[in-house]
Amino acid sequence: MAIREVITYPDDTLRKPCTEVTEFNDELKTLTDDMFDTMYEFEGIGLAGPQIGVNKRIVVIDIPEEDGSQGNNKLVIINPVIKKLEGEKVESQEGCLSVPGYQDTVERFERATVEYQDLQGNHCVFDNVDGLFAICLQHEIDHLEGKLFIDKLSRLKRDRLKKKFEKIKKEQRAAAE
């Protein structure tokens, strides 16, 4: 178990498309354990491979209980594919561990059907799920296509964010020297 470094915007790693997982072994189990550790450390509800520098189609999700506690709804989602998006477009207040300290409202579909494999490689499906889980699935699977929630914002907002985060990176590099 280990907490990994979270890659932050605008790093190119977040933009690379991800390859399929073909081996369901101990290494994959360790990787997903690390993803949960990292996600909990930074108080997220979902994390995708590219966010820790692994460009593979791997997502972990743990939707909190009503009292905010986590651990009961842990899901390892390998090679997910969105089969259907349905219902109304809903407004979703989102943040992302790769865009720290920023939240904004974006549009998502109300319901999603997603095929995936579990940690053992079994083929499974989330059939027409809704609520926060459906939104989280869309957010995390976007990561696997190199997309971020901030891509859905206006150009003006995106330009401002890019400048802000580039400045932060520059300051971090300067401080490290």
Ligand SMILES: [Zn+2]
């Ligand atoms: Zn994210």
